[in-house]
Amino acid sequence: MHVTYEQAEKMINAAVNKAKETETPSCIAIVDSGANLKAFRRMDDAWVGSIDVAIKKAKTACLFAMPSGELGKLSQPNGQLYSIEHSNNGLITFPGGLPIIDEYGVLIGAIGVSGGTVANDYQIAKVGVAVAGVIDHPKHPWRT
Amino acid sequence: MHVTYEQAEKMINAAVNKAKETETPSCIAIVDSGANLKAFRRMDDAWVGSIDVAIKKAKTACLFAMPSGELGKLSQPNGQLYSIEHSNNGLITFPGGLPIIDEYGVLIGAIGVSGGTVANDYQIAKVGVAVAGVIDHPKHPWRT
């Protein structure tokens, strides 16, 4: 099961509207459940460096089926997963990436947002996810 | 000068409509004049392998300010630019990538399309470009 084109469009539009509201030029990426890019947009004046950050946040949230920031709690110095960022061609483990889990508990993709503070990125990602998925994640959400 | 968010959206929508008309599930990528990703969409059922091909076509058309297929004519065995595909972290030099050049002759970005035959990809890319740029390229179009 993958996020559809229509869902991805709606998610990005909702996220862009939220980003405009908070006046944060942002990059927004959607990947499917195989962590492959489905849709991407960079708002005018967003940092060029945010392109890859947004995509990697989405990838990270999909690959481990958890918010990117949760993984980041474990990857700090002396943490259980210290330096896991070196895997999978690079992960981004601070907030702004969220898995998209449908009403049946199935992982269908992920969203990644980069452009403002991580708190802001996270809020924008949440608005995007709410369009097509649940916000409260089950413990081990996906099926393959 | 870079393609704007609004232009990129209109270009992708036009390209997607053309792709639907020809029943070709496609990936469409827009990069700005720095060859950095501005917008991307993958239609449902498009090949997953087309994601990177579409992005690399757009990059190629931007980096050399010419249609990707023009570069491909020069990169064949015994051609002047044989194997230029090895540069820039990978180029795609068959048709489907077009530079976006505005009415003043300025390169503002590029579009890349992948999903069907190269002839079809090229037609879809042309429809996209027509929204925001000229189709007939001046010889050495860009300014920075």
Add this chain to the structure above:
Amino acid sequence: MHVTYEQAEKMINAAVNKAKETETPSCIAIVDSGANLKAFRRMDDAWVGSIDVAIKKAKTACLFAMPSGELGKLSQPNGQLYSIEHSNNGLITFPGGLPIIDEYGVLIGAIGVSGGTVANDYQIAKVGVAVAGVIDHPKHPWRT
């Protein structure tokens, strides 16, 4: 829909048996429908260089939902897709990679074999695919 662990095991066992029969030490890779590795085995005495070839054959067959050798027909000098191998972090476009398509026409993954002649690799891959999928591929087989 993805190839399951059980299917992947059976496919690899069938392929290894075929490889033993033809006395060809081989590498066999299975990827799921997102082109992510599901199972891999290297028989004793198989070339170390075949590890990556087998994995890339499977990836190629999955990413474009066609036998790797079909793509190779199009990627030759002056072909429509010349040098497509530069995309997706490297493709292998000679025979030995086959998509796994289930009885409902859904792409569920792919198999890649490397170790002997390409004709032999292809035969071993076919034996593997026959365990879990159809051999005659519909034109545009997969759904997402």
Add this chain to the structure above:
Amino acid sequence: MHVTYEQAEKMINAAVNKAKETETPSCIAIVDSGANLKAFRRMDDAWVGSIDVAIKKAKTACLFAMPSGELGKLSQPNGQLYSIEHSNNGLITFPGGLPIIDEYGVLIGAIGVSGGTVANDYQIAKVGVAVAGVIDHPKHPWRT
């Protein structure tokens, strides 16, 4: 000396059984003494992100002939090997990777496990190693 196909199979089967016992969908990788992939399996529902983590744990344990977690003790901020993860195309230095050392003290390969907590990954890796190697490593175990 390298781990054989038969040994690799037995190790993976033992590890998968242990993973089932602890209800942890896991990825398990075996590399030979040249750090090249010998066998790999991803159980159903294991994180897609664990594929590369498992392989890199095995590689890390082989490349330095020590448990991946031992290297991690030295790679922390202000540690002697701070950021060694940047070498060798990426290392994973938390527990779950173990060298396979035979009864004569020869390094014949390594195993890497990823899927659960690092404590759990480590236990599964130990069960795997016990099939073909010793658990208590000599100080500088390998010969080439």
